[in-house]
Amino acid sequence: TTTILISSLATGTIITASSHHWLMAWVGLEMNTLAIIPMISKQHHPRATEAATKYFLTQAAASATILFSSTTNAWQTGTWDIMNMTNPTANMLLTMAIAMKLGLAPMHFWLPEVLQGSTIETALIITTWQKLAPMALIFMTSNTLPTTALLTMAMISTLLGGWAGLNQTQTRKIMAYSSIAHLGWMAAITTIMPNILTLNLVLYLTMTTSMFYMLILLNSKNIKDMATSSTTSPTTTTLTMLTLLSLGGLPPLTGFMPKWLIIEELTTQNFTTTATILALSALLSLFFYLRLSYSSTITLAPNTTTTKHKWRFKPTINTTLLTTTLPMSLLMLPITPMIC
Numbered sequence: 001t002t003t004i005l006i007s008s009l010a011t012g013t014i015i016t017a018s019s020h021h022w023l024m025a026w027v028g029l030e031m032n033t034l035a036i037i038p039m040i041s042k043q044h045h046p047r048a049t050e051a052a053t054k055y056f057l058t059q060a061a062a063s064a065t066i067l068f069s070s071t072t073n074a075w076q077t078g079t080w081d082i083m084n085m086t087n088p089t090a091n092m093l094l095t096m097a098i099a100m101k102l103g104l105a106p107m108h109f110w111l112p113e114v115l116q117g118s119t120i121e122t123a124l125i126i127t128t129w130q131k132l133a134p135m136a137l138i139f140m141t142s143n144t145l146p147t148t149a150l151l152t153m154a155m156i157s158t159l160l161g162g163w164a165g166l167n168q169t170q171t172r173k174i175m176a177y178s179s180i181a182h183l184g185w186m187a188a189i190t191t192i193m194p195n196i197l198t199l200n201l202v203l204y205l206t207m208t209t210s211m212f213y214m215l216i217l218l219n220s221k222n223i224k225d226m227a228t229s230s231t232t233s234p235t236t237t238t239l240t241m242l243t244l245l246s247l248g249g250l251p252p253l254t255g256f257m258p259k260w261l262i263i264e265e266l267t268t269q270n271f272t273t274t275a276t277i278l279a280l281s282a283l284l285s286l287f288f289y290l291r292l293s294y295s296s297t298i299t300l301a302p303n304t305t306t307t308k309h310k311w312r313f314k315p316t317i318n319t320t321l322l323t324t325t326l327p328m329s330l331l332m333l334p335i336t337p338m339i340c
Contacts, residue, residue, distance in 0.1 A: 001038075008035035009129060017136035022070035022080045025137060026063060029101070032133055033059040036125065040118050051117025055126075058110040062100040066137075069093035082137070085144045094141065095149050101134040103176075104183050105157040112164075112176040120221070123172050124212040127179045128205050135201055138190055147191045155277045157184025162284025169223045171215055174292060178247060179208065181285050188278060189262045192269055200258035203328075207247050207255055210329040213322045214240040227295045239326065241293035246329050248289035249282050254329050 012031030019025045033056065041052035073090035074080050085091055096107070103111035115123040138145070161181025168174045182204045189196045215221075217236055218229045229237050246253035251260075259282060266275035 005035045005039055008032075009125070013129065013133045013136075016133040020082055022067070022074070022082060025082060026067050026070070029059075029063050029066070029133055032130065033063065036122075036130060039122050039125065040114065043119065045117075047117040051114045054110050054117075055114045058100060062097045065093055065097035065100070069097060082140050085141050088146075091141075091144055091146055092149065094137075095145055095153075098134045098138055099153055099187075102131060102183050103180055104153050104187055105160045105180060106153075108157065108160065108180050111180060112173045115172045115176040116170060118172070120172065120212060120216050123175065124209065124216075127175060127208055127212070131183075131201070131205075135186075135197075139194055139197065142190050142194045142197070145191055150187045150190050151271065151274050154184045154186075154188035155274060155281075157181060157187065158278050158281035159284070162281045162287075165285065165288045168288070171220055171222060171226070171292075174288065175208070175211065175215075178285065178289075181281070182208075182247075184281075185259060185262055185278065188271075188274060189265060192271075193265050196258065196261050196265060200262065203254055203258055206325045207243065207329045210322065210325045211240070211243050211247060213325070214243060217322075223292065223295050226292060239330075242330050243326070244289045244293040248286035250286060250289075254331065 008031055012028045012033075012035060014028070015031065016025045016028030019028060037052050037056055040055055041048050069090040070080065070085075072093065073085050073087045076087045076090070077084060085094065098104075100107040111126075115126060118126065158181050161177045161179075161184060165174055165177035165181070168177065182200075186197055186200050186204070189200065214236065218225065218233060218240065220226045220229060226237075226240075229240075242253065246255040249255040249259045259278075263275045263279055266272070266278070
């Protein structure tokens with residue numbers, strides 16, 4: 001069953017990314033949605049069922065809006081080509097639908113609740129692989145999407161991702177708001193420089209995958225679990241701290257590079273207000289990343305344990321993928337001059 005579901009996930013994403021007809025893109029998105037729902041609800045827990053229901057309703061509404069926008073465009077222009085979205089109303093509807101698919105603010109409410117109701121492995125898939133198909137549609141239609149709407153959603157997403165993440169104690173919700181903030185940065189540069197969007201997406205997927213694998217390895221579901229991990233796995237905990245700081249965009253780690261390029265390009269294009277708001281919102285996100293990394297490396301006295309092993313069983317993870325994504329998450333910016 002797992003093989004069928006993962007194959008359907010991959011097939012749906014490939015169909016959407018390689019299609020030129022809106023109907024085929026919609027079919028790929030529906031395959032993606034229907035494949036992930038059993039993976040969310042496999043725990044047979046009320047919270048997992050609730051998360052699966054929220055995910056299904058949100059994604060179904062977004063897919064219906066995409067179909068409606070493409071139909072509106074086809075009615076006006078006579079073509080179903082994805083690259084030929086010229087109707088302004090259809091473009092605005094498409095932007096709203098893709099924002100709902102991705103979890104961009106103000107259509108973000110489903111993402112933290114769905115991640116909290118899922119396992120960490122499923123949350124990893126939702127925040128990484130499930131972003132590929134909508135991002136492919138954004139990349140193909142970037143020339144026609146409304147810049148003002150995307151910049152507005154970008155500012156709201158980065159600010160909300162920073163503010164809402166401040167008072168969270170659950171690691172999955174923290175990663176959800178981290179995803180919202182990063183998607184805001186990507187939305188800001190979509191219509192201005194799609195190449196930077198691609199770079200940001202690749203680095204976001206790399207850093208998020210590394211962070212989730214660290215959470216799986218440490219079996220950390222909240223800040224308390226992170227606080228007790230330094231006595232049992234000091235090396236892994238140190239790497240987790242560095243990955244968190246990279247997600248926050250602290251130089252000289254990888255996460256600083258896309259933020260630097262985006263702010264530079266926005267300033268060049270005279271979007272100085274947007275660049276300023278994005279830079280200030282990055283400080284909010286960096287604060288709770290620093291708090292989480294501090295709690296993971298400094299073990300407080302009441303939580304100190306003398307045991308060498310946690311009572312929980314260590315989960316098995318794909319160490320090959322971890323050793324591939326971790327260096328990219330930590331070393332990309334320092335070796336950039338050597339690559340160039």
